[in-house]
Amino acid sequence: MKQLLPFLKPYKGQVILILIGTLAGILLELYLPTLMADVVNNGIVNGDIPYIIQTGGWMIACAVLAVLLTVGVSFLASRVSLAFSRDVRRELFVHVEHFSLEEFDKIGTSSLITRSTNDVKQVQDVLNMILRMMTRAPFMLIGGIIFAVSMDATLSIVFFTALPVLAGLIILIARKAIPLFGEMQKKTDRLNLLLRETLIGTRVVRAFNRVTFEKQRFNKANEAFRDTGIRVGHILAYMFPVMMLVMNITMIALIWFGAIRIDAGALEVGTLMAFMQYGMMIMFSLIMLSMAFVMIPRAQVSAKRILEVLDMQASIHDPANAKQQTGNGQIEFNHVTFRYPGAERPALDDVSFVAKPGETTAIIGSTGAGKTSLLHLIPRFYDVENGQVLIDGVDVRDMAQKDVRKNLGYVPQKASLFSGTIAENVRFGNSDLSDEAIMDALETAQASDFVKDKENGLQADISQAGANLSGGQKQRLSIARALARKPAIYLFDDSFSALDYKTDARLRKALQETTVDATILLVAQRVSTVENADQIIVLNEGKVAGIGTHQELLASNQIYQEIVNSQQSEGESA
Numbered sequence: 001m002k003q004l005l006p007f008l009k010p011y012k013g014q015v016i017l018i019l020i021g022t023l024a025g026i027l028l029e030l031y032l033p034t035l036m037a038d039v040v041n042n043g044i045v046n047g048d049i050p051y052i053i054q055t056g057g058w059m060i061a062c063a064v065l066a067v068l069l070t071v072g073v074s075f076l077a078s079r080v081s082l083a084f085s086r087d088v089r090r091e092l093f094v095h096v097e098h099f100s101l102e103e104f105d106k107i108g109t110s111s112l113i114t115r116s117t118n119d120v121k122q123v124q125d126v127l128n129m130i131l132r133m134m135t136r137a138p139f140m141l142i143g144g145i146i147f148a149v150s151m152d153a154t155l156s157i158v159f160f161t162a163l164p165v166l167a168g169l170i171i172l173i174a175r176k177a178i179p180l181f182g183e184m185q186k187k188t189d190r191l192n193l194l195l196r197e198t199l200i201g202t203r204v205v206r207a208f209n210r211v212t213f214e215k216q217r218f219n220k221a222n223e224a225f226r227d228t229g230i231r232v233g234h235i236l237a238y239m240f241p242v243m244m245l246v247m248n249i250t251m252i253a254l255i256w257f258g259a260i261r262i263d264a265g266a267l268e269v270g271t272l273m274a275f276m277q278y279g280m281m282i283m284f285s286l287i288m289l290s291m292a293f294v295m296i297p298r299a300q301v302s303a304k305r306i307l308e309v310l311d312m313q314a315s316i317h318d319p320a321n322a323k324q325q326t327g328n329g330q331i332e333f334n335h336v337t338f339r340y341p342g343a344e345r346p347a348l349d350d351v352s353f354v355a356k357p358g359e360t361t362a363i364i365g366s367t368g369a370g371k372t373s374l375l376h377l378i379p380r381f382y383d384v385e386n387g388q389v390l391i392d393g394v395d396v397r398d399m400a401q402k403d404v405r406k407n408l409g410y411v412p413q414k415a416s417l418f419s420g421t422i423a424e425n426v427r428f429g430n431s432d433l434s435d436e437a438i439m440d441a442l443e444t445a446q447a448s449d450f451v452k453d454k455e456n457g458l459q460a461d462i463s464q465a466g467a468n469l470s471g472g473q474k475q476r477l478s479i480a481r482a483l484a485r486k487p488a489i490y491l492f493d494d495s496f497s498a499l500d501y502k503t504d505a506r507l508r509k510a511l512q513e514t515t516v517d518a519t520i521l522l523v524a525q526r527v528s529t530v531e532n533a534d535q536i537i538v539l540n541e542g543k544v545a546g547i548g549t550h551q552e553l554l555a556s557n558q559i560y561q562e563i564v565n566s567q568q569s570e571g572e573s574a
């Protein structure tokens with residue numbers, strides 16, 4: 001947790017105020033039993049009413065001030081802990097935004113969500129508790145001991161006997177509970193993962209009648225979470241009564257030995273009453289500290305998970321002296337080999353080709369051939385293992401990622417839309433883009449008709465992830481978003497797969513007319529989508545199996561022939 005302390009730096013002033021407020025409040029609280037002893041010993045015993053009223057008045061004033069200070073401290077503590085958690089969440093978000101896909105793969109999206117929400121909340125709660133209560137406990141413990149010992153050193157032996165017993169209990173409980181906290185957070189991750197998968201895939205789950213199966217899978221994870229929660233709860237449930245037992249036994253011992261000392265004339269009644277109050281304070285401060293022993297390790301588990309993310313350095317960096325690309329967007333793969341972390345076989349093996357501006361380069365191959373992986377190397381979602389990816393002769397690793405990406409119009413395999421209006425989705429942060437430019441892009445993407453049909457046209461709402469659109473509509477909006485940027489390079493990752501043949505053909509024709517000078521890289525499964533490309537790259541198990549035009553490959557490339565034949569027979573049988 002210590003490493004998260006820099007996040008408290010902006011609130012140093014408020015933390016100091018909290019400490020001062022706590023200390024002042026504790027001093028007032030510690031003074032109360034002494035005043036009470038005076039009221040009993042000097043006022044009640046002597047029947048001195050004015051003394052009782054005067055000292056009682058002081059007691060009321062001290063108590064009111066102590067309450068006001070406690071309220072102020074609680075208010076400030078909540079403010080500081082909420083501001084702290086907001087800052088940590090913001091830092092996590094910004095940090096994760098710089099991750100390459102490799103880091104996303106490593107931690108997992110669900111775990112990243114849990115870490116940014118649930119884990120941050122755990123740390124926030126403990127910080128709030130530390131600021132409100134834990135700062136009180138040491139002051140109260142030390143102050144209580146000083147006041148008690150100064151009142152009656154002999155009777156204080158009772159506390160010092162109880163302290164090791166309490167300390168032993170705290171250590172025992174902490175040792176049992178701490179391992180369970182890590183388990184709880186892992187199980188929260190699992191719950192989030194299942195929820196996410198099932199909710200996103202709800203249509204598939206229903207269509208395959210997997211509702212019962214998914215229910216059972218979720219119940220299992222839910223119950224595992226509950227069981228660990230109950231185990232933690234059991235341990236904590238024992239803690240408080242056991243502590244209270246030790247505390248009450250100590251109180252009985254105090255009354256017992258105190259009475260003996262009063263009988264012997266060594267102690268006054270008021271002093272014993274005050275002593276017992278100090279005893280309560282000492283015990284309560286120990287209980288508070290024991291809660292810290294339990295809560296802090298729990299937050300430590302969460303802090304560790306947060307720091308794991310914050311300490312994880314993105315494997316892809318901008319170079320110190322970034323170069324600028326100056327040409328028209330020619331892409332060259334020069335003996336590129338790429339492997340996913342931990343994979344035995346490279347996803348791309350010695351791939352070389354040149355994609356020229358003004359030309360369409362299509363990539364075709366069976367599933368898993370490496371087509372998407374190839375496209376992902378251009379925006380530097382991943383970096384090559386060997387070889388080079390060059391844009392206008394400049395290695396993408398020598399350019400700032402922002403500069404590489406500003407030249408690209410990327411359309412992913414699975415259209416990714418955001419909640420907002422159609423215009424916002426096409427504009428996507430580019431506020432200079434006029435409505436006319438958006439309509440032009442939609443026109444080329446063959447999306448203008450369905451947008452015009454919408455009641456609010458460009459201002460029609462898109463629900464989360466585009467749930468209120470068809471697959472083809474989502475794809476076309478995703479294409480329009482790329483077109484609206486008017487980039488030098490287009491990367492289409494199987495982006496026409498959800499379109500019918502007619503729309504696919506119309507779209508490619510419109511693209512040809514509007515993207516005349518651009519470099520187009522187009523991944524596709526359908527031969528009809530690629531056959532008019534200037535060059536077609538046939539990928540097979542990560543290797544280039546052939547490059548040429550449709551006619552050339554048809555004449556000489558066996559794998560291409562097989563793909564064409566398989567699609568023809570599919571067409572015939574359909």
Ligand SMILES: Nc1ncnc2c1ncn2[C@@H]1O[C@H](COP(=O)(O)OP(=O)(O)OP(=O)(O)O)[C@@H](O)[C@H]1O
Nearest residue numbers: 105340343347365366367368369370371372373374
């Ligand atoms: N994030 C990843 N981590 C590890 N391996 C991956 C990852 N993504 C893809 N792969 C593997 O890399 C290989 C190439 O995958 P890729 O997605 O590039 O194929 P593809 O040709 O685009 O397939 P498809 O046509 O089905 O989309 C496959 O063997 C796949 O299992």
